[in-house]
Amino acid sequence: MPDAQSNVALPAMRVSYEQGSLEEKLLAATWHEQLALWLDEAIRAGAPEPNAMVLATADTQGRPSSRTVLAKGLDERGLVFYTNYTSNKSHDLIATRYASATFPWLVMQRQATVRGTVEKVSAAETAAYWNSRPRGSQLGAWASPQSRVVNDRTVLESALANIQRQFADAERVPVPPHWGGWRIRPESVEFWQGRQDRMHDRLCYRLGRDGWTVNRLAP
Structure with a gap:
């Protein structure tokens, strides 16, 4: 039998989030400029693997999977990562064409979550990144x-x-035919800043018929 006391400390584990705040007037004009800004600040803060993000996918029966991957591209079109096209994550993406990715910048008491449809990046983009790899x-x-x-x-x-x-x-080692990039084309991008008493700041860019809007969400 497992030790009943092994997780006794978990309920008592708490961190008071007091490092910052997030106001609408301080946001960048676009989601990708704001994400680039926070990525740059995470790098300067010494966050470990600042481009690491938890990628969530689901299969055709709605069963979720998550794993950590590295973001390797960011612009107005979306967020890019690379992987094996025969992997479980790619099977999910081919089937559902949807994903979510969260950057957990714990050292800054921040996170950012990108959700949207996915597409394969072009062969030229894949080759350019491939040639930069060790x-x-x-x-x-x-x-x-x-x-x-x-x-x-x-x-x-x-x-x-x-x-x-x-x-x-x-x-030169050629690009494998089973390997390449995926781009998440966001429908929503949420920026989360921890605050005291769990009254966190959550500001979300959302894409609608008339373009992007920003909403504040309750924590």
Whole structure:
């Protein structure tokens, strides 16, 4: 039987959020400018992996999955990350064409959440990012059958060794046909700033028929 006292401290764990506030008049004109601003502030604050975001997807039966990925592109079109197109996350995205991603900047008592439809990025955009990756990461993308069951670690190590031999004489490692980028095209982007007494600031950009509006949400 599990130790009944193992989680005894969880109910008592609390942090008083007192680092800042968020006012409508201080927001950037667009969601992507505001997100870029907060990303820059997270970098300067020394937040670990400031471009890390928790990506949530769901399958056709509505069963959710979440995992941490790295944002690798941001502009007025949306937010981009790269992955294996045969992975579980890509299967979900192909089926539903919808995703949510949250940046948890805990050190700043902030988070930002982007929700919207998804699309694959162009082959040219994928190639440009691929060419910026370390060679080891490129080889790993070729070697890993992402999300599939493998018997043990040696299967992965053997696959990587085979790929290293395959491209040993290649100056450039090509983009795998099963690998590329996804872009989340936001329908809503929420910026959350922790406040005292759990009266947090939540400001949300929402896309409607007449363009973007900003609303304050109750915490």
